[in-house]
Amino acid sequence: MAEKLLKKGNEAIALAAIRYGADGYFGYPITPQSEVMETLMEEMPWETTGMVVLQAESETSSINMLYGGACCGKKVMTSSSSPGISLMCEGISYMAGAELPCLLVNVIRGGPGLGTIQPAQGDYFQAVKGGGHGDYKIIVLAPASVQEMYDFVGIGFELAFKYRIPTMILSDGAIGQMMEKVELRDPVKRLTDQEIAEKYGHWATVGKPANRKGNIISSLSLAASEMEAINLRLQEKYRTIEKNEIRFEKTMCDDAEYLLVAFGSSSRICEGTVEIAREKGIRLGLLRPITLFPYPTPVIQEMLPQLKGIMSVELNSGQMVEDVRLAVNGAVPVAFYGRMGGSIFSPEEVFNAFTEKFNL
Amino acid sequence: MAFKGAIVVDTEKCKGCGVCVVNCPTQTIALSKKVNGKGYPFAYMENPDKCTGCGNCAIVCPDTVITVYKVKI
Amino acid sequence: MDSNEIIKPENLVYQKSKVLTDTVMHYCPGCSHGVVHKLLAEVIDEMDIQDKTIGISPVGCAVFAYKYLDIDWQQAAHGRAPALATATKRLYPDKYVFAYQGDGDLASIGTAEIIHACNRGENIVVIFLNNAIYGMTGGQMAPTTLLNMKTSTTPYGRKAELNGYPLKITELVAQLEGTCYVTRQAVENPANVRKAKRAIRKAFENSAQKKGTSFVEIVAACNSNWKMPPVEANTWMEDNMFPFYPLGDIKDR
Numbered sequence A: 001m002a003e004k005l006l007k008k009g010n011e012a013i014a015l016a017a018i019r020y021g022a023d024g025y026f027g028y029p030i031t032p033q034s035e036v037m038e039t040l041m042e043e044m045p046w047e048t049t050g051m052v053v054l055q056a057e058s059e060t061s062s063i064n065m066l067y068g069g070a071c072c073g074k075k076v077m078t079s080s081s082s083p084g085i086s087l088m089c090e091g092i093s094y095m096a097g098a099e100l101p102c103l104l105v106n107v108i109r110g111g112p113g114l115g116t117i118q119p120a121q122g123d124y125f126q127a128v129k130g131g132g133h134g135d136y137k138i139i140v141l142a143p144a145s146v147q148e149m150y151d152f153v154g155i156g157f158e159l160a161f162k163y164r165i166p167t168m169i170l171s172d173g174a175i176g177q178m179m180e181k182v183e184l185r186d187p188v189k190r191l192t193d194q195e196i197a198e199k200y201g202h203w204a205t206v207g208k209p210a211n212r213k214g215n216i217i218s219s220l221s222l223a224a225s226e227m228e229a230i231n232l233r234l235q236e237k238y239r240t241i242e243k244n245e246i247r248f249e250k251t252m253c254d255d256a257e258y259l260l261v262a263f264g265s266s267s268r269i270c271e272g273t274v275e276i277a278r279e280k281g282i283r284l285g286l287l288r289p290i291t292l293f294p295y296p297t298p299v300i301q302e303m304l305p306q307l308k309g310i311m312s313v314e315l316n317s318g319q320m321v322e323d324v325r326l327a328v329n330g331a332v333p334v335a336f337y338g339r340m341g342g343s344i345f346s347p348e349e350v351f352n353a354f355t356e357k358f359n360l
Numbered sequence B: 001m002a003f004k005g006a007i008v009v010d011t012e013k014c015k016g017c018g019v020c021v022v023n024c025p026t027q028t029i030a031l032s033k034k035v036n037g038k039g040y041p042f043a044y045m046e047n048p049d050k051c052t053g054c055g056n057c058a059i060v061c062p063d064t065v066i067t068v069y070k071v072k073i
Numbered sequence C: 001m002d003s004n005e006i007i008k009p010e011n012l013v014y015q016k017s018k019v020l021t022d023t024v025m026h027y028c029p030g031c032s033h034g035v036v037h038k039l040l041a042e043v044i045d046e047m048d049i050q051d052k053t054i055g056i057s058p059v060g061c062a063v064f065a066y067k068y069l070d071i072d073w074q075q076a077a078h079g080r081a082p083a084l085a086t087a088t089k090r091l092y093p094d095k096y097v098f099a100y101q102g103d104g105d106l107a108s109i110g111t112a113e114i115i116h117a118c119n120r121g122e123n124i125v126v127i128f129l130n131n132a133i134y135g136m137t138g139g140q141m142a143p144t145t146l147l148n149m150k151t152s153t154t155p156y157g158r159k160a161e162l163n164g165y166p167l168k169i170t171e172l173v174a175q176l177e178g179t180c181y182v183t184r185q186a187v188e189n190p191a192n193v194r195k196a197k198r199a200i201r202k203a204f205e206n207s208a209q210k211k212g213t214s215f216v217e218i219v220a221a222c223n224s225n226w227k228m229p230p231v232e233a234n235t236w237m238e239d240n241m242f243p244f245y246p247l248g249d250i251k252d253r
Helices: A009-019 A035-043 A060-069 A083-097 A124-130 A146-165 A173-177 A193-200 A224-244 A264-279 A297-306 A320-328 A346-356 B017-021 B056-060 C031-045 C062-069 C079-092 C103-109 C111-120 C167-172 C190-208 C230-244
Strands: A003-008 A024-027 A053-054 A076-080 A101-108 A139-141 A166-172 A179-184 A246-249 A257-263 A284-289 A290-295 A309-314 A334-338 B003-011 B029-035 B040-047 B066-072 C012-014 C053-057 C072-075 C096-102 C125-130 C178-184 C211-221 C247-253
Touching: A003 A009, A003 B040, A009 A035, A009 A076, A009 A101, A009 A146, A009 A179, A024 A035, A024 A060, A024 A297, A024 C079, A035 A053, A053 A124, A053 A297, A053 C079, A060 A076, A060 A083, A060 C072, A060 C079, A060 C111, A060 C125, A076 A083, A083 A101, A083 A124, A083 A166, A083 A224, A101 A146, A124 A166, A124 A290, A124 A320, A139 A146, A146 A166, A146 A179, A146 A224, A146 A309, A146 B056, A166 A173, A166 A297, A173 A264, A257 A264, A257 A297, A264 A284, A264 A309, A264 A346, A297 A320, A309 A346, A309 B017, A309 C211, A320 A334, A334 A346, B003 B040, B003 B056, B017 B056, B017 C230, B056 B066, B056 C031, B056 C190, C031 C062, C031 C096, C031 C125, C031 C190, C053 C062, C053 C079, C062 C072, C062 C096, C079 C096, C079 C111, C096 C190, C103 C111, C103 C125, C111 C125, C111 C167, C111 C211, C125 C190, C167 C178, C167 C211, C167 C247, C178 C190, C190 C211, C211 C230
Parallel strands: A024 A053, A024 A076, A076 A101, A101 A166, A139 A166, A257 A284, A257 A309, A309 A334, C053 C072, C053 C096, C096 C125, C125 C211, C178 C211
Antiparallel strands: A003 A179, A139 A290, A246 A284, B003 B066, B029 B040, B066 C012, C178 C247
16 A cells, blocks of 8 residues: 655655655755755665765755766756756756756746745746757656656656656746645665666766776867767757657647646646636636646647637746747647746636637 | 886877976986977987986876886896 | 897886876876876776776866776866765765866865865865966966966966965865865976875875865966976976975875
């Protein structure tokens, strides 16, 4: 009988990290996600699974500890919130360029700048379009429940190692702080050093055995032709991910004439909006992207013939709506409704905006 | 006990920095008037009879281009 | 006796370590980096830990250190090597982990990382090559640049009112409880090279004994950016750098 507990989203991340066999967590406190590291420290996994948990001196240091740990073929992760993720962007670019696996968690708060500690979704561009420099992508998973906060740790690590790519759980202050039932899944053992050497020893820094040259993990390549080849290889990887790893959830879409597109907290609120619309006889559906990269573009495109309008609903100034517009490519009207700075809309508020924009 | 030594310089990798020359205790080494493929004047034993095989040149060489031999005489 | 009679395998007394690769080093003629790389290779070779050592290279001239020693390497972002080393050593406590950094990498952008890694007493080796200038980027001022020293960003000489004082990061690090061995060495003459090698060996042995962080500064010359020939640069270093950055053990627990 699987254990079910009442936990905060942030706590679920910590428990999942231990139970999915993470080797190391290196992070820095920042509201609204400090509970992740606090829970890890309370659980003392170094005594049970041998997981390393270290409070680093900054986010800059944290992401670079991740870089070193990832070079070693180990399952390493960090968590932070918006301003801290900005500090990590250099390191994320390095890890994407060096093709290193890791798990990042961003519990978004209102911004820009020091901002507020209230929830927001203003880091969509940063996560999906690349907050760091250069042509790179990371896989982005957007949970909408405490259970998904837990489950996406496992999925995140899997995808990170499958493609040798940093993977981010893009959450927000509401999901990080809210308490829901979470089922603790079957634990996964940490890999032994021997197993890591067998699985990843062809690329990871595990100590050079006599039968190979040293592995060099680097994102540097001074020759333009070499750098271009690396970039082409990365782009090919991203196309493969786009083909194979799209995840989403549909609510009442089969007969929908209008569609809301929303992720994370926003999608939870939009479920209420769909209910209100249906009660009033409007055939409204909800598409919840779970992967923000890869974006469920084909899923939207498949629905276009049946739709009269789409509205993207976000806790920001309009970021994901750009990806909706790209997918729709002018076929149907696309509208946007959002709140910023940590303010959150209600299902009724979203419904009113929807009817106003589509004259219903 | 005395030693007699000899060095072999990888002349193509030598960069002619001259650090071995000034650190040789017997003034055995000099920089050649000839240059290698990179245009560097390479180190060589100008006075081979003076070499004692002490190895100082080899250990101060930044490019480790010197191999050292010695015999007891 | 002819040289050819001496040059025989049975008479070999010194040759390049197998841990050094055959790749020609990109460093300028006479650069201290080459000597330090050699000493690292020899220590790794003599301790027989080539299959257990992970090196972390900086941003700076030594970014390419990974081309010259045949071990597993991680190339770090500027200043961050101690962070990579921290994670690597904590995740692989039985491996030998060293961070190799220059004066910009360690004492400028990386000050937080080195102070905190040392403060935590990570069981790693830090090799700090201090030539008081930024080599790779073309000779700009470093935190360790001496007063009145001319660099490309202090063309009239470093002035304290404008740019502060040369930073003695090694002395700062020695004050931290987490460091077990803090020493300053040089590699411009055979006696100093031998001492430096012993220091590096001690640092590696300390890390295996989990005594804390070993910090080895190598006071070095950058003849290209100091705009002198190599031998003259070494002499200038002895006359000007050694008095300010004196050689010897600052701490040895």
